[in-house]
Amino acid sequence: MNCQFPIIQIMDGDGNLVLKEFRDQISGDFVKKAYKQLLLVRNFDRKAISLQRQGRLGTYAPFEGQEAAQVGSALALSKDDWMFPTYRDHAASITFGHSLPKALLYWNGRLEGCIAPEGKHIFPPAVPIATQLPHATGAALAEKKRGTKNAAIAYFGDGATSEGDFHEGINIASVFKAPVVFFNQNNQFAISVPIQKQMNSETIAQKSVAYNITGYRIDGNDIFAVYFYTKKALEQARNGGGPTLIEAVTWRYGAHTTADDPKKYRNQEDNNLKRASSDPVLRLERYMKNTGLWDERLQQQDLEEIHNKIEHAVKEMEAFPPADVNDLFDHVFETAPWNIQEQKNEYFNHLRGETV
Structure with a gap:
């Protein structure tokens, strides 16, 4: 264990x-809201x-196992804050108000x-690693210059800390x-x-020392640690205290993307151990049972509602008009x-069967 962090x-x-110390700040309504959101994003994934x-x-980046990190941090935001997600943070962006069909x-x-x-204020997911961190800093500085109390949050993985954009x-x-x-x-x-x-x-947290x-x-x-410490960091940011680096230690059960095979480099037995000991959804479920908040009938109602919501989103996505191929060419340069x-x-000559 690291003594400093x-x-x-x-x-x-x-x-x-x-x-x-946080017992009195954890309301039953918040717990039920957080649990339902965890169920939604896990089933979406x-x-x-x-x-x-x-x-x-298309190729998809799963996040199962990281739901508490994303949901808890997104719930801590205020409605006018800025979110800078990566390609894996759709649980956070959905929690912050992004629509399921668009995801x-x-x-x-x-x-x-x-x-x-x-x-x-949700930026497009960043596929290049760590490029969203300077963007988040810029948006935050713009809000500071405007005199607002709005803050920004930038998500990134452990690999991003090897990129220059992280340090910049x-x-x-x-x-x-x-x-x-x-938010790492x-x-x-x-x-x-x-x-x-x-x-x-x-x-990763100790890297904060170098930047004071x-x-x-x-x-x-x-999810409680994620929510309350993200909220604490956001309050510091809003009140002129500057940035915070949060390292949320978690685990992803699945592959890096659906094009990846994690069995080639990771012991899959670790997944079973992690699910049993620290799964974010089961952990909150256990808390609800320990505190008398658990309601089996309500959970089934939530699951049915979530199922219908996701199926509706799929239908809406698949009913969307075909993409306009001109977008590939017309939005690269102004002229x-x-x-x-x-x-x-x-391309269009090829479609018409013409030779060039």
């Missing part, structure tokens, strides 16, 4: 509170994988899937005290590379240069 836990794997295997969705459209390669609902984003945020939270989901693998092979630091900013290392499968125009002409 031990893992902070509010609720243990058996659903018992181990940090009592499983449905998306099924759709991909059926050829109804599915994104995984079908549709431009429309990147467009957030009106009034929501945090350094600028530190110097100018940008109201931004850097340490699932302990950057695709096939375990964290021990990509950095010599004992933790607040750092927390939390149990990323404990298409000759080579782009030539490619476009060749």
